Amino acid sequence: MSLFSRLSPRYLKWGVAALLAASFCTASWAAPAPREVWHDALAEGYAELTTATRALNQATTNYCATPSAEQRATLESSWRQAFDRWQAVRFVDFGPIERDNLAWQFQFWPDAKNTVARKVNAWLGSAQPVGLEQIQADSVAVQGFPALEYLLFDPQAAKAQPLPEAPACALASAISQLLEHNAVQLQEQWQAFRPHYLGTEQFQNTTVLAAMHGLEILRNKRLVAPMGLEGKPRRNPYIADAWRSEHSLAGIKASLLGLQQYFLPGLRQVMTSPAGTELADRLDQQLTATIARLERQPADLQQLLADDAGYRALQLIFIEVDKLNQLLSGNIASELGIVRGFNSSDGD
Numbered sequence: 001m002s003l004f005s006r007l008s009p010r011y012l013k014w015g016v017a018a019l020l021a022a023s024f025c026t027a028s029w030a031a032p033a034p035r036e037v038w039h040d041a042l043a044e045g046y047a048e049l050t051t052a053t054r055a056l057n058q059a060t061t062n063y064c065a066t067p068s069a070e071q072r073a074t075l076e077s078s079w080r081q082a083f084d085r086w087q088a089v090r091f092v093d094f095g096p097i098e099r100d101n102l103a104w105q106f107q108f109w110p111d112a113k114n115t116v117a118r119k120v121n122a123w124l125g126s127a128q129p130v131g132l133e134q135i136q137a138d139s140v141a142v143q144g145f146p147a148l149e150y151l152l153f154d155p156q157a158a159k160a161q162p163l164p165e166a167p168a169c170a171l172a173s174a175i176s177q178l179l180e181h182n183a184v185q186l187q188e189q190w191q192a193f194r195p196h197y198l199g200t201e202q203f204q205n206t207t208v209l210a211a212m213h214g215l216e217i218l219r220n221k222r223l224v225a226p227m228g229l230e231g232k233p234r235r236n237p238y239i240a241d242a243w244r245s246e247h248s249l250a251g252i253k254a255s256l257l258g259l260q261q262y263f264l265p266g267l268r269q270v271m272t273s274p275a276g277t278e279l280a281d282r283l284d285q286q287l288t289a290t291i292a293r294l295e296r297q298p299a300d301l302q303q304l305l306a307d308d309a310g311y312r313a314l315q316l317i318f319i320e321v322d323k324l325n326q327l328l329s330g331n332i333a334s335e336l337g338i339v340r341g342f343n344s345s346d347g348d
Helices: 009-030 034-065 069-089 095-106 115-124 132-136 145-153 155-160 166-192 194-199 203-227 248-270 274-295 301-305 308-336
Strands: none
Touching: 034 069, 034 166, 034 194, 034 203, 034 248, 069 145, 069 248, 095 166, 115 145, 115 155, 115 166, 132 166, 145 155, 145 166, 166 194, 203 248, 203 301, 203 308, 248 274, 248 301, 248 308, 274 308, 301 308
8 A cells, every 4th residue: 555545635635735835836936037037038139149240250251352242242131130130139238238338339329420431431541551459449430330331331432442442341351350359258248247147136127227228219319310200300311320221220120129039038027917917918019019010111211201101101110119118118117116217328
C-alpha cells in the first residue's frame, strides 16, 4: 500500500493544496522583473544595431573596392536597415548612450544650420588623410548616419566628390567603421550596465520616461515641425530627419516598432493591475494601428507634404501618434504615478 493510499482524504486535500500553492509561489518567483525584461529586450536591440552597422561597414568596403550598380543598391539598402535599427533603440536616453555624446555620434539632428553638409564638404575638399581616428577626433556632425546619408543621397556631395571617388570612399569608410565601432561599444557597455540597472529602483521610472520623451520627440520634432503645425505654419520636409534618403516616415515607423518590441513587454510587467493591463493592451493596439497606417504610406515625408491629399494622410498619422502620446504620457504615466520632469533634450 502506498503512502498516499494510507492518508485520509482530509490530509490528501491539504497536501494537494500545499503543492499547488508551492507551484504558484515558484512560478511567481521565476517571473522576470520589469527591468530584467527591459534590459534583455534592449540588449537584443543593441545587438541588432551592431549586426546592421557591421553589414553597412562591409557594404561600404565592397562598393568602394568594386563599384557597381548592384553594390551601390546594397550599400543604400544597408544604410536604411542600419538607420532603422538605430531608430528602434533611439528612445533610450540613459545609461551607456549618455557617455561621450554617443547618441549624437549616431545621429546629429536637428541640423538647422546644415552643419553635416558643411563638415562633410570640408573633408571632401581637404588633402588631409582621413580614417577612423581622424573622424573620431572631429565633430559629431561628421560621425554618424546623417553624414553617410549626405554622401550617399545628396546631389551636392556628388558635385563635390562623388562616390566611389577615392576621397568620398575614404570618408564613407571611416564613418561606417565608426558607426560599427560605436554600436559594438554600446552593446558591450549595456551588458556591463546590467547589475546597476537591475539593482537601481529608479531605472523603472527612468525607462518609462525615456519612452515618453522619445515619443514626444517623434510627434513634435519629427512630424509636427515638418508639417508646420506649430510655430511657422509652413510645410518644410528639410527639417525632418532622413529627408535626403527619403526615409523620414520609414524611420518613424521603425521607432514605433522599437517601442512595441523593446519597451512594451517590460511595461506589461509593471502594469499588473486590471486598469494597468487594460492600458498596456490599449497602447499595444494603438501602436499596431499607427504602424499599419504608416505601412500604407510612402517612406518619404516629402511626398505627402507636396499636395493636400498627401497632407491629409499625414494629418491622420499625426492623430494616431498623438493618441499614443496621450496614452503613454497621460493615462499610463498617471497610473504609474510618474510626473514628467525636465529633460536635458527639452527645447533643442
